Amino acid sequence: MTTPNLTDAGPQSASTPVGDVVLRVRGLQKYFPIQSSFLRRTIGHVKAVENIDLDVHAGETVGLVGESGCGKSTTGRTMLRLLDPTGGTIEIDGRDVTNLSMRQMVPVRRSAQMIFQDPYSSLNPRHTIGKIISSPWEVQGVNPEGGVKKSVQELMARVGLNPEHYNRFPAEFSGGQRQRIGIARALALRPKLIVCDEPVSALDVSIQAQVLNLLEDLQNEFNLAYVFIAHDLSVVRHIADRIAVMYLGRVMEITDSDSLYRSPRHPYTKALLSAIPLPHPSMRGQRERIVLTGDLPSPSNPPSGCVFRTRCWKAQDRCATEIPPLAEISPGTSVACHFPEPAKDPVSFTPPQG
Amino acid sequence: MTAQSTGPATAAGTTKRAFLELDELMVSFQTEDGVVRAVDGVSFALERGRTMAIVGESGSGKSVTSQAIMGLHSRRAAKITGHAWVDGVDIVNAPDAELRALRGTRMAMIFQDPLSSLHPFYTVGKQLVEAVQAHGEVPKAEARRRAVTMLDRVGIPNAARRVDDYPHSFSGGMRQRAMIAMALINNPALLIADEPTTALDVTVQAQILELIRELQTEYNMAIVLITHDLGVVAESADDVTVMYGGRVVERGGVDEIFSRPSMPYTWGLMSSVPDMQADRGKRLEPIPGQPPSLINLPKGCVFRPRCAYAQHVPDGRCDTERPALTPVDDGHDARCFLTLDQKRTLAVKATGTEEVA
Ligand SMILES: Nc1ncnc2c1ncn2[C@@H]1O[C@H](COP(=O)(O)OP(=O)(O)OP(=O)(O)O)[C@@H](O)[C@H]1O
Ligand SMILES: Nc1ncnc2c1ncn2[C@@H]1O[C@H](COP(=O)(O)OP(=O)(O)O)[C@@H](O)[C@H]1O
Ligand code: SF4
Ligand code: SF4
Ligand SMILES: [Mg+2]
Ligand SMILES: [Mg+2]
Numbered sequence: 001m002t003t004p005n006l007t008d009a010g011p012q013s014a015s016t017p018v019g020d021v022v023l024r025v026r027g028l029q030k031y032f033p034i035q036s037s038f039l040r041r042t043i044g045h046v047k048a049v050e051n052i053d054l055d056v057h058a059g060e061t062v063g064l065v066g067e068s069g070c071g072k073s074t075t076g077r078t079m080l081r082l083l084d085p086t087g088g089t090i091e092i093d094g095r096d097v098t099n100l101s102m103r104q105m106v107p108v109r110r111s112a113q114m115i116f117q118d119p120y121s122s123l124n125p126r127h128t129i130g131k132i133i134s135s136p137w138e139v140q141g142v143n144p145e146g147g148v149k150k151s152v153q154e155l156m157a158r159v160g161l162n163p164e165h166y167n168r169f170p171a172e173f174s175g176g177q178r179q180r181i182g183i184a185r186a187l188a189l190r191p192k193l194i195v196c197d198e199p200v201s202a203l204d205v206s207i208q209a210q211v212l213n214l215l216e217d218l219q220n221e222f223n224l225a226y227v228f229i230a231h232d233l234s235v236v237r238h239i240a241d242r243i244a245v246m247y248l249g250r251v252m253e254i255t256d257s258d259s260l261y262r263s264p265r266h267p268y269t270k271a272l273l274s275a276i277p278l279p280h281p282s283m284r285g286q287r288e289r290i291v292l293t294g295d296l297p298s299p300s301n302p303p304s305g306c307v308f309r310t311r312c313w314k315a316q317d318r319c320a321t322e323i324p325p326l327a328e329i330s331p332g333t334s335v336a337c338h339f340p341e342p343a344k345d346p347v348s349f350t351p352p353q354g
Numbered sequence: 355m356t357a358q359s360t361g362p363a364t365a366a367g368t369t370k371r372a373f374l375e376l377d378e379l380m381v382s383f384q385t386e387d388g389v390v391r392a393v394d395g396v397s398f399a400l401e402r403g404r405t406m407a408i409v410g411e412s413g414s415g416k417s418v419t420s421q422a423i424m425g426l427h428s429r430r431a432a433k434i435t436g437h438a439w440v441d442g443v444d445i446v447n448a449p450d451a452e453l454r455a456l457r458g459t460r461m462a463m464i465f466q467d468p469l470s471s472l473h474p475f476y477t478v479g480k481q482l483v484e485a486v487q488a489h490g491e492v493p494k495a496e497a498r499r500r501a502v503t504m505l506d507r508v509g510i511p512n513a514a515r516r517v518d519d520y521p522h523s524f525s526g527g528m529r530q531r532a533m534i535a536m537a538l539i540n541n542p543a544l545l546i547a548d549e550p551t552t553a554l555d556v557t558v559q560a561q562i563l564e565l566i567r568e569l570q571t572e573y574n575m576a577i578v579l580i581t582h583d584l585g586v587v588a589e590s591a592d593d594v595t596v597m598y599g600g601r602v603v604e605r606g607g608v609d610e611i612f613s614r615p616s617m618p619y620t621w622g623l624m625s626s627v628p629d630m631q632a633d634r635g636k637r638l639e640p641i642p643g644q645p646p647s648l649i650n651l652p653k654g655c656v657f658r659p660r661c662a663y664a665q666h667v668p669d670g671r672c673d674t675e676r677p678a679l680t681p682v683d684d685g686h687d688a689r690c691f692l693t694l695d696q697k698r699t700l701a702v703k704a705t706g707t708e709e710v711a
Binding site for chain 1: 411412511525526528555556557558559560561563582583584585586588589591608609612613622623625626627628629630631634637638639640641642644645
């Protein structure tokens, strides 16, 4: 594998650098082989992630959005080497980890952790909460100051769990509490980065708000960076500083949250946002929804040129032959489109009216 | 419309009933840990052509209510009292044969998970044809023609070809459409949609909701829409019922509920969701704690343990007395001891809603 020069500034897409880069990926690819049922020969590939460049800075939240199957989870898992990348490079906290063995990855996991959508299946039902939250220390051979029990109980208190429930089992907790357990476990090693894959999608809105507030507080306290994967666009807008919109394994647009919602530049982003229900009945009928025709193409056989062209109302001949690169079209905003939407003037913006 | 296939409208009685009318509906289950009062005295009325949204956290009794309307509870497992009138028939006391006849013709249901109503081993077409033939003597060719038309109607591309596909070869959104086709193929007058778009992407959700609205106009359906997404409610509902702990805690027209929410639980639901129109940095205000166990409901107001407004009610009434559902305005009721004035002023603070005169 050729390793591009990682210190190169690269196609830096968004100019809200908050702190040090804690995660840097360049040209990230992840293909899954498709095997024939007969002889198990590889007959093709699901191109789940294709050529992703991303920098995540200390203390910032980068949202990953897009429709089901577009590669968000695969991107998140590959960035943390929970899956082996097919191509590209990954740098975590300044260290190139692309080719490290799983054993070499162990110390790296101190700085980068993950929390998952399903608060039910991501916790071992036979382990007590105390054991679950302290497991990262065990793996790392760390002896927390003040002892394991005391440290776990501090973490429990910090995420809003009753420390007396140290010896209880996951089944005795509600969905929201289980998600707090997952967060406490991810925090145990004081990481710099947490990849959160749909962390609140399975929760009721009230509990979802509790967990979102907790994540925000922890970020402020520990200067954490989050990669926040979600399909709920209002949640992502709320929590993310920058947002990357994915389609068929690629980033179509990346920009700061306010610009994305105020003035989407990629046709796909525009269509996606236009589908969000307006929050008040008095706004009924005011939405100008862009209906995407046709189905999502298969990621094993993506369209030539721009992968969105089969559903794009602006597509021209050029879109079928030339891949639009993700290019910075205004400070902090990068778009992969030959014919991006014009920018809306921030001052003149008002919510859609009739 | 094929109207009175359901026998004489026995209990229509003297008072005019709404097309769908719940009257003090109660559903409880005997479990190892005790009696679960999943639905505890729910009443509402819904006419054809209108949509009632039921909102509330999980475990508040939304699905159990809708299953009772469909007559889906086993009489052994569930104890049901009160009434659920559908077009003059009391589902609670109707014989099983009559319930079966009603389901699929007069009333139908769609679920969050389309695979729960589509059988994996049969083609979509075969299942649709069976649904048609189960409720009348329809020749196979005619049933198949209706199946293709219906699939086309719900926006399945190449319906004539895809009708012979198995459910697993459909995408998530297409399965949801196929299930809607199945539910609607006999033109039901009542549709119950239990979280019909929760598992879907916003793009597909928008299409499905639009489709349901179109078909509603065409067939003049009454729709009960269960959802936890307030945006979906704002967009699709005429009336709203908010449930908490198995009871109705607030109900009213959709404009009223959004402009003048009148009790703390509804306020909490509204301030929990990020507001797309508001400043991004605004902190969310969640409802603290968790929903109650339906086996041991708290004394006093069921919402009391999570309520931040109880101190505005004198004499600790919230701790000892159960509030009744009382009128706030015409057709708008709330279950809370706060005075009308307090309901108004505190709502503005709690949710940022400006009162619309
Ligand atoms: N282990 C695997 N083997 C083969 N294909 C896979 C595997 N994991 C994911 N894929 C495929 O890769 C693509 C991206 O999947 P991924 O789970 O990353 O999507 P996602 O954006 O997280 O979707 P969702 O919103 O539904 O969670 C999909 O086409 C999926 O079917
Ligand atoms: N068959 C059953 N036996 C015992 N309890 C049940 C049964 N079905 C539902 N419940 C309980 O009834 C309550 C309401 O459930 P449900 O109506 O499914 O809630 P939701 O509002 O999330 O749809 C929950 O506490 C649930 O656990
Ligand atoms: S490159 Fe062409 S097809 Fe792709 S999004 Fe832009 S206009 Fe549409
Ligand atoms: S009755 Fe009391 S406890 Fe119940 S919602 Fe109203 S103020 Fe809160
Ligand atoms: Mg995923
Ligand atoms: Mg339910």
